[in-house]
Amino acid sequence: MTMHDIYLLSPELSLAGLATLVLLVDLIVKRKSYLFVLTIVGLAVPLGFTLALLGSLDGASMMENEGVLRDTLVVDKFGLFFKLLLISAVAIVSLLSIDYVKRFEQFQSEFLVLLMYSATGMMLMASTKELITIYIALELSALPVAALAAFMRDGRSAESGLKFLILSGISSALLLYGMVLVFGLTGSTQLDDIAERIATLAIYTDQPFGSYALLMGVVLMVAGFGFKITAFPFQMWAPDVYEGAPTPVTAFLSVASKAAGFAVILRVFYSAFGIEELSIEWSAIFAVLAALSMTIGNLVAIAQRSMKRLLAYSTIAHAGYIMVGLAAVSTRAGSGDSSLGISAVLFYLSGYAAMNLAVFSAVIAISNRINSDAISDFAGMARRAPYLSAVLAFGIVSLTGIPPTVGFIAKVYVFGAAVDAGLEWLVIIGVLNSVIAAYYYLRVIKLMYLSEPPSTDSIESGIPLRLAMLVTSAGVLLFGLYPTGLLNFVKSAAQALLSTS
């Protein structure tokens, strides 16, 4: 490992270092709020390194797609895009949790530390190109989350942690079996080698995917990754885990974990299974899963009475919308711009991060004070907390996909990519689903603005929460009104991924 390797890995290394530092400083300082300041200020270091790496890529002082540590990791714009997204998500979630974690008293620092270790794993997930490393990064991101979900140490939280751990264990066993089969077929765990080898394999036209071994491998890997992104039929854990876990952890899970899952899916399927015969087949799998995730997520969400469960089902539905982009990626018909689907996925993920974190910060601010997350307790909230309700309503409008928010642009972009790839039927299902979603989303807004409040006590929120709400809703509005900058960045990230494979 040379100095240059350390520089290439500096975002991950500095984030893990920051986590360890927070753990150590916790032993010395009495006031735990300093730790949050340290974390949020300290996140500037990995952020700075990521931006520096981006600069080196642009300035050509560094090779494009340079491999690190015997080619197990790669530094390219695609990975750096996700690192920026994940670091911002960690920063926002730390802001959200300052008030919330006061109840953990002496364990506040561990909460932050687990959050950061998990984010380190997610950042590694976005930049691996080797199966063993993908597995290690995946587990590094999942195990701290299981501990975080069980952090409240009461029955519900323990239940949530246990469910996450067991189901993530089952899904990683499926994933591993798939990986091992692919390894056995191709003799390599390097994604590039796998692609090269698959291209030379005899393709049996009477078997799906050219051979049953590859079919098994791919299907098992889809199952393993599907758990991460809460795609149907691997979504059962989401509502229970989301409800029982501390709300900031829920926010982190729904945004960061999902982004990292999509990063690794894009990387694996584009690098290893990118040849045209295969991509037609796996895009069909993703198209069906997308349609089912959207429909089931939205239909079940209608019946929910808990805000956190509602958001859990909405996150399943949004996984479906994003997977439309995943399915559109590969068909490669249409205008010939094969990176359209990938950039739609990336744009949707960044927009979703902004709007979902906005919603969650308002929900945390409100439900932390009224000690309930039942939707009916949000009645008349506009009179008790006008600003919080405005942020919540704005976030929900964006989740519904109404202009001028980023949610609208993201949906247009994803569905546009699908039409371009010849998946009109999927777009029709997607649009119908947006209508269903509007019903239960707008019902929350109606309840907040038109119902009588049960009491007239006003609800105050702390400065960190206000800051988080300001940043996220500014993001929702800015990316909605001026999406060009983000679009260009996302496009170059998508092209970087295609040029690797």
Add this chain to the structure above:
Amino acid sequence: MSLENFLLVGAILFSIGMYGAISRRSAVVVLMSLELMFTAVNITAVALSRYVLPAGLIFDPSTTSDLVTRSLLTGHVFAIFIITVGAAEVALGVAIVIMLYRNRETVFVTDANQMRH
């Protein structure tokens, strides 16, 4: 012994583990079934690594001896990583099960159903 024997043992073991993980009530047995699934993957990985010629050797005849060892051992390294991570997973799992037991006086996953909409 041919490769098929090992693959078959792996597949059977994986299915037993999967069945146990889905059907058992006790969280401890579920964690044991998870280990069974990981073991099945390990058997498959090591067997495939022993019988399948690594891709690196096929494509580049002028490989260094370092690369040869590296490619030949991929499956074994994979297995070692799986064992290590599996151990960490079970350690965390047992900790959570103990916490659940302190709260509810049960280790049955079927009783862990407080959350229903």
